[in-house]
Amino acid sequence: MECNRATERSLYFDGELDGADERAFERHLEGCAGCRAELAALESLRGGVRAAMPREQAPAALRARIEARLRRRPAPAWQALAAAGVLAFVAGSAATAWWTAREAPEQRLARELFAGHWRALAAASPVDVVSSDRHTVKPWFAGKVAQSPLVQDFAAQGFPLVGGRIDYAGDARMPVLVYRHGQHVIDVFVLGDDEAGAIGGTRRSRGYVLVPTRLGSQPAALVSDMDDAELARFEQLLEAAR
């Protein structure tokens, strides 16, 4: 017969009971064959799961890629840099060169913009500053990026401003304005001159589209899963922004 202490049994099995409760449950176990059998089954299942789900080792290429990227960041002190020495520099630049050589710059930028959009969609919120009003978004960017972007709300036209965030493409920090249209989230990445030159044409990936455009006079790229007609309408609004 199923014992009515199944929840406690799971807590006991996972080590989640505190001392007194644990001892109380152990006293219960002495008299409950059902619980003892269930615990044995859980233990056997755990052994099976651990054997079937081996801990994987991260591929060396992934580790090298991350290490190379971390090394490119500013060193904490010149002594540390000296200590790490020529070896780290050579290894780091070799690994970086290897990774960057595999892709053309415009491909890499497009991939990073798509990745930024997907990461934001996966996060608890796609924005770091929430707003329905440009007067809270624009000042938020001040001091975070060299040049605050034009911020305009297109709620009246069906594209309300959700907020903004900072994203990275390579080493560049770029402001991102986030709009919504129905169920679609639209990211507007405001590009610097370097990225603007490297953006290339419209790209598609996994149902998302990346369109080079302008936000007023600033070069920008928008990423969304909206259909083309809506995108064209939104692009016109962006280009007319003042």
Next chain:
Amino acid sequence: MPVLPRSNAATHASAAAGELVLRHLDAAYTLARWLLGNGQDAADAVHDAFLRATTSAGIRDGGNPRAWWLAIVRNCCFARLAARGRDGCNVALDQVAHEHGREAAEAWLPMADADALEERIDTLQRSALLARHLRSLPPEFREVLVLRELEELSYREIADVLQRPIGTVMSRLARARAMLQQAVNAAQEVEHGM
């Protein structure tokens, strides 16, 4: 666009996040691999997560750092799963290295151990069967098993990774175990001709 120098605090937070990522890279990759089903996607998802972790390190507020990092990995994996679903393309699941058959077991063992061999094959077959069932579990059940049985996180830590209440963790874990147990029992019944 000229880039402003990062503040010292941000640089330190980001360096600490980098160290954390490297320390728990295998755990991250294992989780991603079990959620996404193949190594290439897993590596890409972990790299996305690394970028996110180092850029948002300043925002982290207390809690277990490993749970914080695995939460980012997990979110990046689910974003990929969602994108896959939208495109309607199923990425083939590659075989997990541990799914061995009789030949592999024989290759491992000296012939003198013939008696032990039968038992060994039995264990390997059970393991392969369990691996198959694990892969067929919905990802939200698979992930609680990885986090609990492999990473040995507490309910509280798993709740942090999932950003869900502890009650949800408990019910998913119980359900995942029950589903697996059922699959194992069914297989045993077939084996014993019942």
